[in-house]
Amino acid sequence: MSMTPGPPPPRVTIDRSDPVHRRLEQLSPGLAATIGLHSRRYSPRIVRSRREIVHDGEPVSGVWALRAGWAALVRHFADGRRQIEHVLLPGDPLPLEREATYPATIVALTPVTLIDLDGPWLSDPALLDDVLRRHTMATVHHLLDATARLGRQVAIERFAHLLLELRDRLRGVGLATDTHFRMPLTQEMLADTLGLTSVHVNRTLQMMRQQQLIELEGREVTLLQPGELARMADYPSPAVPPVAMR
Amino acid sequence: MSMTPGPPPPRVTIDRSDPVHRRLEQLSPGLAATIGLHSRRYSPRIVRSRREIVHDGEPVSGVWALRAGWAALVRHFADGRRQIEHVLLPGDPLPLEREATYPATIVALTPVTLIDLDGPWLSDPALLDDVLRRHTMATVHHLLDATARLGRQVAIERFAHLLLELRDRLRGVGLATDTHFRMPLTQEMLADTLGLTSVHVNRTLQMMRQQQLIELEGREVTLLQPGELARMADYPSPAVPPVAMR
């Protein structure tokens, strides 16, 4: 992972409402205080939309986390087909292991800000191992969901399922309510995530709008009937109590 | 994970040609000797075909590995649809973490024999952590492949891709040559893995036979044109040198 040239970006701080803080606390409660997350100033790495953050097979050092923006694990086929295998949201760590070669290409779906949680100021480098292990398990969970979605669901079910996953993950870092969030994905990115064409995504979206299931204007999503969406997508209902909102 | 009633199964030993030994050595070279894998006698757990080995969300203790038979991570939908999310082969460990609740249901695709690598005789319980971490990373790798396969490939490409994955994994534990292995899956199981119906799997299979791509009789698979299969499936060519055969 190399730094892009340009003017040095401003150093940033992470407060308690920051998605990075919230995600870290989900993964390993109490860790933020232990590693002095709030007292440090981080030198962010900025990546422009559509640029690669990590190339497939590239060794990654540091424990980078998404401070802002969306990214994705992507697979490219020889003939130009593309599959988004997993979406990364604000707060998410990038790596699954320390000092390992990455098992996929990561691209920025929007302009992205990254910070490295690792560094010599840590009293013990192993402090972050716990976070990575739990993050890996969460990733496995989402990949299992994705295989079921892509393998056995039709377009409208896949769409509903993805929206509910995104809502729950964003809600966990304070970026969504039960029914509303911002989703900065184009219909083509949605298509690459859902295993469909952008034309069919558009038509499915029209259908969901007409059935009063969702609203989507600008980049703002509103789930008009979250229960019905969960039913049709076979999505597990609110099992875990929702995390406090901002 | 509870033991089924019945007569106590015979205790078994693991020799150097055993898939469990080979897989363990792949994941953590030298570990088999360290934990005395060959000197111990294990009490196997037997599971009949189509029975559940682990139920979704169930806490699992012990580090079980597949000594013989095939199993699968499965998702069931409310209306009866089923997706096989990941296939487990001889030698594969079951759990991704110690003492954790399992993130999916595991069913036996064939009669299965399991052994528990964990136990009080281990000098250090943490010895197995390394194995589990690497096994988890391998699983992530396969799940990423599965999402690309299901999301963006057509039936014949999916089939070719799956066959190559199975060949490579089986070859790693001495159960396949470059072109041949035993695949004890019914066409319906293949359909649930590939996100297709069994009828369409059958027709795709006919097509591949007619094009001289593969042979499949009994449960024996022969890849007649592995290079062509890899090309059409966008499957990475022999990058890693193959492991020694039995």
Added chain:
DNA sequence: CGCTGTGTTGAGGAAGATCAAGCGCCGTGG
């Protein structure tokens, strides 16, 4: 002011699903 990216719509076609039927094999019980 033209260009590019994004969303939208139409028409036609292909991949895969669904429904239905028949066949061979094998284990089981009469």
Added chain:
DNA sequence: CCACGGCGCTTGATCTTCCTCAACACAGCG
């Protein structure tokens, strides 16, 4: 010993979902 039933495989006919190709509107931007 044989009839039966279940399972897995195969094939045909028809239908649905989704893709492909194409065109156009609109907004942002150099």
